[in-house]
Amino acid sequence: MMDPLASSRHGFIRTVAAASAMLVAACAVSLQLNDYYLYVVTIGAIFAVLAVSFDVLLGYTGYLSLAHGALYGLGAYICAVLTARHGLPFWAALPVAGLATGAAGALVALLSFRTRGLYFAVLTLGIGLVGHQLFLVFDQVTGGVGGFVGIPGPEQPAWLPVSPVAYAALLALALLWVTFVAASLFVRSKLGAACLAVREDITLARALGIRVAAARLSAFAFSATFAGLAGALFAAISSFIAPESFTVLGTGFQLVALVVVGGMGTLWGPVVGAILLTALPEALRVASTYSLLAYGVLLLVCVIFAPKGIASLISAAVRRFRGKSKPAPDPARLRREATP
């Protein structure tokens, strides 16, 4: 599951360089698009942020959380309340929303990591449902079922003379870059390695002196922080949010689909998954009656033809392409030579 070269510092620099090149290219292309497609890019990028943050949890700890949609909503409402009610600028509300959501994520983790496997999923399902209900119940703060109206957009600097819609797309792409780089750093860090070790073999990890609870807690808090940032940006860009955007059955399960279809534990696979499963159906909305059907068929095709995610298909293709110039060493032969 892990690229053997990815652990080195060299690998990290290459990852950042590739991500930066993709960012520049995506920004350049986006600026040529009309407002509708800019909106598609924005939503796609925000879902990609959610998918990458979710992959840190699902792909690197192996724990399936269904509370991610509620955490995303929490970030959105915190940003909305701070900017619309308390007059905070977006750039101040954004980090507060991220940190507060991260703290909430840590609480969720403390509560839910007492359980394992399916029980963990069911427990976080409960937390996700409660979170969604709280957005409805506290209507004094959240606007309830009618939604939160009039959230100020992100302040646009004078040196960036693009339309507000284009600016939103650029911000979403920039947040995706930040999330991706931060997640790459996290999974290469000591804590990230510890999370993988815990996922692979919890007893062995403990024997090596890894504190299992601390590793999982950090992954959950990291993941929640970026879900909160995504929510905050979503709120500021949309100017209107409602609880229906943060449901377990909508957002919670959709994230699972994005990450599984894209390729768990790769970080970039979920980005591909998010583009394919959120931006594409949106762009194909011309045939709106069939768009949900198309979505379902797309999911089926992906899982049947790429059970380990689209990322594994792309990796295999790249390996085959490289293999033509340099034959890959045969593992069996290596093993024979290695036997003392």
Next chain:
Amino acid sequence: MLRIDGLSAGYGRLEVLHAVSFTVERDLPTVMLGANGAGKTTLCRVISGLIPARAGGIVLDGADITRLSPAERVRAGIALVPEGRQVFPDMTVRENLRLGAYVHGEPGRTGFDAVFAMFPILAQRQNQRAGLLSGGEQQMLALARALMSRPRLLLLDEPSQGLAPKAVALIAETVNRIAATGVGVLLVEQNLILAQAIARHAVVLETGTCVADGPAGDLLAGGAVADSYLGKTRRHRHVV
């Protein structure tokens, strides 16, 4: 350096170890012999803190470590090489080693180089997936990973399991080299060849109780081991 004092432990309602006592000296690599089910793995788990002691104490170089967490014990100097071929197969050799140094932070180049000097084969394969190594090499990796935590005492749980005689000989040689650097060794084994090659002191465990304790030469050569360790032999004698 390691003193086990009346140690009892078990799982649920089952008690596996009953008041086990023995000591391991730094300059006397020790083997703990016992048949399957004698409680050898349980003993390793209690010493490394993976399961709690119900009674008794564990003292490492004068410090009571009975109530410490596994992480604190690794930091105190106990490194476990668990039974089975315990490496992370999907991680590279280098990543496996890095996790061995977990309690000390990032190992840095010197940390890796010290271990690579002892295991040149791992240096060659540091970017390969650990799962692609041969069985013997994986056991070497597990040993090397344990050394990354700079242990005072190496706890080896049946390192010979499932290995060819040639690989077992290599492990014996490596463990002897490690012991020569001043690291204490407690080897838990069924394999008498490996025990003879490494140990200078032996303890025999039978259904959770220590039944013999003495110089390895005497115990392994005499009938004590055969009598109390190989239940099979005893039955065999009855038949004959």
